[in-house]
Amino acid sequence: MRRRRPILASLCLLLALALVRPGPAAAAKDELVIGITQFPSTLHPNIDSMMAKSYVLGMTRRPFTAYDRKWQLVCMLCVTLPTIENGLARPVDLPDGRRGVEVTYTIQPGARWGDGVPVTTKDVVFTWEIGRHPMSGVTSAEGYRRITRIDVKDERTFTVHVDRLTYEFAASGSFQLVPEHLEREAFADPAQYRFRTKFDTDPTNPGLHFGPYRIVEVASGSHIVLERNSTWYGPPPAFRRIVVRAIENTAALEANLLSGAIDYIAGELGLSLEQAMAFETRHRDRFAVAYKPGLVYEHIDLNLDNPILKDRRVREALLLAIDREKLTQSLFGGRQPVARGAIHPLDWIHADDLPAYAYDARRAAALLDEAGWTRQGGGTRLNAAGEKLTFELMTTAGNRTRELVQQVLQSQWRQVGIEVRLRNEPPRVFFGETVTKRRFPAMAMFAWLSAPESVPRTTLHSQSIPRADNNFSGQNSTGYANPEMDRLIEAIEVELDRDRRRALWHALQHLYAQDLPVLPLFFRSDSFILPRWLSGIEPTGHQYPTTLWVENWRDARP
């Protein structure tokens, strides 16, 4: 029997490990553990654009301006929001005949980096230097390149000269400050900057951030630990410590929440709506679920080069034949509003009088008959040449919600005699090749993420159609080209008067609903799974994360 002991011993050890548990959790929590589904690869604010990174950095730094939860542009790092009325923004005529703008910002007086060094205009100029350098590896450089000059007034005040006047002049969300006193050395060789930046080589350096929290530990692929930053100029946050934990599998994420290993699942990168609704019905005693329909526009791009889809009647019939209202009611509990176009109903420019294209199978059938696609009995419609009315609907493989919607749509189209075949690809293939190179033969279902009042130049302007001769740049993957749409886009961009701009926006939305280059589906909702004791989290519904207001979060228990 001597040989049995190792087994016995290891079983005892296992049991002991199972029963030794850390002391009971404190009543009033000063630590918050947040679960998200993605781990940020780099922590440099201007390299790569990943939601997980924006989420974490929302706690450690602030952009100059951001949209708040009422979708109004507000100042974060600046003192006063520049407008033309208050004189801080001034349109100017440029030598080449175009119109530019000069915008003046003042940095918050108390702003200091975590190592005590004040945030100054030196950092602003340095960030601009990095941003416009072609070798620095900054992802979105457009905003930096548009800046022709920065005039420094003093330590905290500066004026930016932009070579193009648009109504979005103050939306500087992508201008994220980099500390000059720490990063200058790494930028000595710009081509090596992205490898040498302290954001990745020394991510816990307190001097890299100036927000309410600073990063104290990065466990790659697992979690990031943040603690209060003593140099923060705003109201002190309630939680002493915040841990952001990445668990990719949502079933495992949910299990971690239930077992108490994490406190809260962020809506920005959390459970699918369906999962959240199922969760809510079972655990509403302990958790509250907040749903926020956001600026994620789920839609189906139609390839307008497809001979069948060229016919507008067919496109309208496709839209009329699907019951989007019933779909969102039954799959999403009505929490994802049906979209009438690309503009979100909460956006102030939204036109409320757009045609609804509500479910009407009879009208759809009539339109198809009219377009020459007739049906004998219950099969697929044929045209005069005996060809079948058939399309291929593609989307990202592995996205369960999309796959469900896809199968519902397929089933509904079959009712009116439209045969739809499904073909899905992994996201990297789907976005990397199929959509960007317009390789989908008929329909591609995916989502656009946008900001409030964002101009659809890259998605609807005829110059943005990806072609071999422009190296497949642009995101107008339907191939939509309408001179009137081009005119409206160009006019909106430079119209500073809100009322006139709204009128232009309404015209654009009506034209979109008339031409139907895209079948609008719905706006996706984020679901935030909050423990009952956690208060202060206010979902925004756009790409600015809730963490930008992390200092308002608190444990509501006495």
Added chain:
Amino acid sequence: MSAPGIRRRDFAARLWRRPGARAAVLVLALLAGGALAAPVLAGLMGRDAETVDLLARLAPPSLAHPLGTDELGRDTLLRLLYGGRVSLLVGLVGAVAAATLGTLIGLVAGYFGGRVDALLMRLCDGFLALPLLPLLIVLAAIDPAKLGVPQSLAGGDDASIYRIVALVALVGWTGVSRLVRATVLSLRERDFVTAAVSIGAGPWRIMLRHLLPNALSPILVATTLAVGSVILVESVLSFLGLGIQPPMASWGSMLTNAQELITTAPELAVYPGLLIFATVVACNVLGDALQEAIDPQQQARESGA
């Protein structure tokens, strides 16, 4: 041409005497029968496995839906049966394809020997050294168009099945090729082979008519065992989003989909999980029983121990 091999009747009797084998065959026959009968049953029930009914989502079992419905109101029983068609087909075809490739390579290596053998066996070592899962991922994500596969094949409804079968064959041939090579090496110098050579039989004739029949039993065992593991591999690929694509379903993809609803509708995960489990266990037990029925010596030893 009567090569020393399996005496069939003895073999079958020996196999049948093993209780595990009987149960395994029964389970596999039931599952395969259900999968084959799926269209018939669908006809009898007057519904198909793909029609969505949003008003009957996650319905409990009833007369109309013996196992209830899934999250889109489709009949769970029918989906399971159709899923079984895909899973069993992928398992069987994948295992057979891998065995065929392995047998060919093993025969060639063992028969010709020398340089050819060395080259093929180093290739085999190379494949064994490859990390299997990352390789599967890379292969699953490769664009078939870049390899010159015609669009009609790459874009069809069954493309994901072909892809998985090809993947499994590509990475799974090594075991069988070693087995076959070893058998061929041991037989090459035997009288009946040298006799065949002396009457002028060509190498392919010798390989296929004389050597292959003698290697069949280990191949059979290995293939039976492989069916189970291919079904498991398919479920892992589904878990990673690289498996069977909707609206087609396999047990693996159904299991993966059910994960998110595990607390609301656990039965949706239990059924496919159980079916995968039962199939794989049955394949393993059957393979094991075959092995022992083929090699009665070992059985004799065991009962004597």
Added chain:
Amino acid sequence: MSRFLVHRFLQAAALVAIMSFACYALIGLMPGDPIDLLLSSDPRLTPEDVARLKALHGLDRPLVERYLAWLEKAVHGEFGYSRLYAQPAAGVLWPRLVNTAALMGTTLVLAAGLALPIGVAAAARAGTRFDRIVNALCFAGISVPTFWLALILILVFAVSLGWLPAAGIPMARDPGVVDRLRHLVLPVATLALATLGGHVRYVRAAMVEALHQDFIRTAHAKGLAPRRVLWRHALRNALLPYVTVLALDCGTLVSGALVTETMFGYPGMGKLIFDAVMGNDYNLALLALLLVTALTVACNLAADLVYAALDPRIRQR
């Protein structure tokens, strides 16, 4: 013997070299690239941004050219920077490697430690009900989809019973050994349950084989205690083939377990390789894949050498 050694060593080196190109080419065959993927998450990116980033990451050059450039540096020990993590590839790899070695090493020790006594006991009672039950349990273990097993374990032990943490790695800044081990229990249990069956079957088969050799009969005839014969004489003979199997398995020490790592949010090599391959992070993916290949080849070589040293028939060749 030394000629045999040199020969095998050269073969192994050539294999690793060929593998490096195969991996590179395979990643190159994957469609799309990550810069295009960025577009879908950030519509503000302009065409100029895309072109600039592609040039910066060298994605606009032909595959062979990129491979040769990589090879030249790799020969000098420079494996370049990870594109995803913006750090030296080796630096990204190291902590993951440690994590994976901890996870897989514990699993391997546990599985082998349990498999030896169970397998020996089953072999000693071959054909009995005990043997059949062990066999059935082994098959059951082998036949469960891993992610399913992991989910069940999490639901039972972390959610329902609340005995163990559901995550594979503690979040405290300086976790104690106990805390680390507690977090390891469920992932290790998942992996051990999934692999134990295979190990037990190997041990059992090797023991059955050993028990039928002449010297065992002689030992019994000499009147040695049955237990002594079993554990001393037979086991010693059965260990050699089993250790060889273990050696062949040691590649998994670094390749990790993708599914288990994903389910438990465990930052190991499996997940890293998956992310690197999916994110077109050539430098990182290559270094990781090469490391895994090299180690597997080295283990195979070691197993061969051990065999050669112990088995006179091979030595004479």
